[in-house]
Amino acid sequence: MPIQNHIVPKQRKTIRLQEYAIGIFTGIVTKSALKKAIKKHLVFVDGKLASTATPIKGSETITLHEDTKAKTGRVFQKKLEVLFEDEYLAAIHKPAGLLVSGNSFKTVGNALEQNIAHSLMTDATKPRPVHRLDYPTTGVLLVGKTRSGILELNRLFEKKEIDKTYYAVAIGEMKKEGFINVPIDGKEALSHFKIIKSVLSDRFGLLNLVKLSPKTGRRHQLRKHMAHIGNPILGDADYGKAGLILKGKGLYLHAFSVEFTHPFSKENVKIKKELPIKFKKIFNTI
Template sequence: MDTEKTHIVPAQVKPTRLQDYGVGIFDSTYTKSALKKAIKKGLIKVNGERASTATMISGGEKITLQGTESNQAHKSFIYRLKVLFEDEYLAVVHKPAGILVNGNTFKTIANALPSNIKPSPLKDACRPQPVHRLDYATTGVLMVGKTSSSIRTLNRLFEQKSIRKEYFAVTIGQMREMSGEISSMINDKPALSEYKVLKTVTSERFEQLNLVTLNPKTGRRHQLRKHLNELGHPILGDRDYYLEGLLLKGKGMYLHAARLEFIHPFTGKSLIIEDDLPKKFKNIFP
């Protein structure tokens, strides 16, 4: 059925472009890319006029979103998630392997959040939404916004690299350098990752396996996976970026988002949220 959703802009300290303000004000515009798509399609109006990404928001405006809503649009996917941290503004959950964070399918982390996350008591509470991505096969910490303002703010913090992310991976082959940087162009944009080898074990099939910690300094799609493959030491179990004859089948990918470190944008507290290594990592590196 056709729907129209409305958002009344509260008083603003200073004017903001719609492409920045509008992230998270509607369930279907919880990322900047989703918002831009809705604006491009002409689905968003400000005070009755078709909006652009450059439309300025200063307070008091009526923003509407036109769309078609399916009968299942707001049904929750009943799927138990481990909640690592939660307050009235945001939450951090463990994302298992083998499930999408969001997308055009019902079985996603986004659709499982309402049955796992407590509703926020704040005035701008909304349906909880992930504010960054993890690949289908990747496990680990995933941050969620619970209010319109927190979704916008957290998106901005990730864009500004104000949230430090740390990953663990198992890589293939004998790595010559125990630590270093990997720099290259990904999708015509500069990408930089730091790595450090923590442990190694010999392997009959792969010569050597390495437990590596990774810190992405930029946020390109598949950055860590591409960078390690470019280095000649792809992630064990990666089905997209691998060396011929060295693809591990049936065990999943050994990439884990282990830690988020940031200053809480609303309470000012310094937070470190960690997620233990999966059992399959510990089986290789006891």
């Protein structure tokens, strides 16, 4: 049964459906979510079953059908710290040990309605995360509250107009500052790092508080890049060096801030979350 329709405005050039349709439907706010809907045969263009490569030129009607197999019922009750909120978007602090989204019941996405106020805008929708943080990573996570808000935040990410800053604890001697330009999964990946402070460690030799700025958004990018230069992030069980993996304390990677021009108010917005206590225990003067 059709649940949402979208009429495509005139396009300057033909574009593939998987590139065009991100954010046009409530709940389909990422490329992966769109691909899943298409794979489940829920998306049609002018009444015909669509594929990711279906060409979009303008004037087409894109229809999203109901997923009759989708799970319904329970609500995930989880208190989240809200760092910023207006009628269009919000930001929360993502705790460690929690998925942002996916098939799991216990996700940030399933807890947002309990923490984010319903928007009063005419295109209000269920709040949705517009990007990802790894399961063990903490920090600032952006959320869209309206269909236009979700679409605009996605566009800002695509244009690389959202500056993200992370802090990590990296193991071993390393350069004070530099770029890591190493492809991930065959795609360009670029990260900048800068040491803020270093302390001696009996077990690890040297621990560095490192400021990280990803210039691209590949999966596990910062973790893979730091491991590539021989300075894995403390607590990284996936990419750490044998014998130097700290257990029981989690991953020392924190999404400290995001900064961007608000797509509607046009004001500069900077949202940050201070470093976790476990960072401060290592670098006790920060």
